[in-house]
Amino acid sequence: MHAPSEQGYIQQVSIDCVIFGYQDQQLKVLIPKLLFRGDFWALPSGFVYQDEDIDDAARRILQDRTGIKEVWLEQFQVTGTANRNSRAFVDQLLELNPDLFSRWQTRRQEHEWFTRRFISIGYYALVDINQVVPQKHEIDACIEWHTIRDIPPMIMDHNQLVSKALETLRLTLDQKLSAFSLLPEAFTMKDVQALYETIYQTTFARNNFQKRILHLNALERLEKKFTGAANKAPYLYRRQQ
Amino acid sequence: MHAPSEQGYIQQVSIDCVIFGYQDQQLKVLIPKLLFRGDFWALPSGFVYQDEDIDDAARRILQDRTGIKEVWLEQFQVTGTANRNSRAFVDQLLELNPDLFSRWQTRRQEHEWFTRRFISIGYYALVDINQVVPQKHEIDACIEWHTIRDIPPMIMDHNQLVSKALETLRLTLDQKLSAFSLLPEAFTMKDVQALYETIYQTTFARNNFQKRILHLNALERLEKKFTGAANKAPYLYRRQQ
Numbered sequence: 373m374h375a376p377s378e379q380g381y382i383q384q385v386s387i388d389c390v391i392f393g394y395q396d397q398q399l400k401v402l403i404p405k406l407l408f409r410g411d412f413w414a415l416p417s418g419f420v421y422q423d424e425d426i427d428d429a430a431r432r433i434l435q436d437r438t439g440i441k442e443v444w445l446e447q448f449q450v451t452g453t454a455n456r457n458s459r460a461f462v463d464q465l466l467e468l469n470p471d472l473f474s475r476w477q478t479r480r481q482e483h484e485w486f487t488r489r490f491i492s493i494g495y496y497a498l499v500d501i502n503q504v505v506p507q508k509h510e511i512d513a514c515i516e517w518h519t520i521r522d523i524p525p526m527i528m529d530h531n532q533l534v535s536k537a538l539e540t541l542r543l544t545l546d547q548k549l550s551a552f553s554l555l556p557e558a559f560t561m562k563d564v565q566a567l568y569e570t571i572y573q574t575t576f577a578r579n580n581f582q583k584r585i586l587h588l589n590a591l592e593r594l595e596k597k598f599t600g601a602a603n604k605a606p607y608l609y610r611r612q613q
Numbered sequence: 614m615h616a617p618s619e620q621g622y623i624q625q626v627s628i629d630c631v632i633f634g635y636q637d638q639q640l641k642v643l644i645p646k647l648l649f650r651g652d653f654w655a656l657p658s659g660f661v662y663q664d665e666d667i668d669d670a671a672r673r674i675l676q677d678r679t680g681i682k683e684v685w686l687e688q689f690q691v692t693g694t695a696n697r698n699s700r701a702f703v704d705q706l707l708e709l710n711p712d713l714f715s716r717w718q719t720r721r722q723e724h725e726w727f728t729r730r731f732i733s734i735g736y737y738a739l740v741d742i743n744q745v746v747p748q749k750h751e752i753d754a755c756i757e758w759h760t761i762r763d764i765p766p767m768i769m770d771h772n773q774l775v776s777k778a779l780e781t782l783r784l785t786l787d788q789k790l791s792a793f794s795l796l797p798e799a800f801t802m803k804d805v806q807a808l809y810e811t812i813y814q815t816t817f818a819r820n821n822f823q824k825r826i827l828h829l830n831a832l833e834r835l836e837k838k839f840t841g842a843a844n845k846a847p848y849l850y851r852r853q854q
Contacts, residue, residue: 382625383624383625384623384624384626385625385732420732422695423695424695425693425695426691426693426732427693428695447690447691449688450667450688450691450734452667453666453667454663454664454665454666454669489663491623491626491667493693493732543785544784544785547784
């Protein structure tokens with residue numbers, strides 16, 4: 373929820389972002405929580421300026437929240453049911469935080485703008501979690517990584533958006549070679565397998581998995597990883613440039 | 614292009630439909646052509662009513678053009694670059710057809726509405742071509758099936774939308790079991806193979822292909838097809854109910 377203003381935005385269109393990171397063999401999502409009374413968690417969201425490409429709007433929202441510019445970014449769904457609005461959420465927020473009434477100087481107008489039906493364009497992003505410095509907004513109490521099994525209840529349909537983003541990610545992981553964006557620049561085959569197993573919540577046989585990945589022709593083999601035990605050291609890989 | 618009116622629609626959001634059919638081992642797309650001077654072909658398009666789900670809007674546009682209600686329908690892309698508008702097209706249309714000026718009674722207003730930037734939600738549909746009775750609108754000269762290798766130049770970015778729809782269709786054909794929607798209710802394995810070969814523009818080895826399809830666990834085997842030569846008659850299949 374950015375500065376509520378009608379100025380310059382396309383009306384009734386919003387962008388919701390599911391930002392995936394990977395750490396300690398866990399897939400995580402970056403989610404801010406509002407500062408106000410009430411447990412209001414919500415996906416990083418925003419609107420589209422009249423003179424802005426929708427992809428650029430998504431990149432702006434992502435950079436604003438992660439501090440990084442180059443991320444894997446992909447649309448996964450447009451949500452546009454007729455009854456999709458944030459009226460229930462905004463009303464509850466105002467009820468629990470009556471002081472907001474006075475802070476929103478043109479409250480009625482903003483309330484009207486915010487609580488109209490919005491068509492939401494869902495983007496998911498894949499980031500190297502070590503590069504990210506999560507940014508909270510003035511109206512956020514915090515912004516945190518949550519493992520996908522431990523995501524708090526969010527406003528509106530935001531939990532469903534995470535599920536749908538994950539489903540889409542799984543569907544085209546091999547075709548789009550997207551998973552490597554979750555890893556640091558250099559990684560071992562074992563790292564890739566652990567990542568895939570985390571994303572699909574299953575295990576793969578090592579030999580078959582290695583064949584599957586090499587068959588993608590997406591990786592470049594680097595030197596062996598330094599482990600001290602030269603013979604058994606695994607190779608490092610990186611995405612082909 | 615339906616009746617140009619601002620009444621009741623969400624502004625700056627449009628729906629563009631790529632309707633795929635399959636016939637004579639050709640993948641085809643249903644495209645209307647405007648009645649006016651100038652060769653204006655354009656994908657079936659429309660807008661979203663304030664009280665209408667976007668999926669329902671797409672279904673309404675499709676039913677209106679095909680006469681059928683139940684079709685495979687899927688979003689494939691939101692196109693939303695800042696410079697995406699139909700100003701060039703509408704201006705050209707009006708220049709070639711000056712009589713339209715007088716027909717459009719509130720012309721300036723409608724021109725302004727139509728030629729604003731639109732965010733387009735792209736849907737593709739898969740239909741059994743034999744069920745379709747193509748419907749032209751009052752402002753159409755015709756509506757025709759075009760094979761994908763023989764699609765006329767269309768207005769704006771509509772040719773690119775067809776390419777992107779086809780790319781998306783290819784990407785998830787097995788996972789989504791969508792291809793069977795292009796066939797009549799009962800079909801042979803040979804029919805499926807011909808369809809896949811058409812969609813991917815390649816050939817598959819018969820045995821491997823049959824394994825691949827049966828492995829999907831999506832089909833139900835029916836009686837043998839009556840050909841007169843009982844022994845060599847192929848089995849008929851249909852999608853599992």
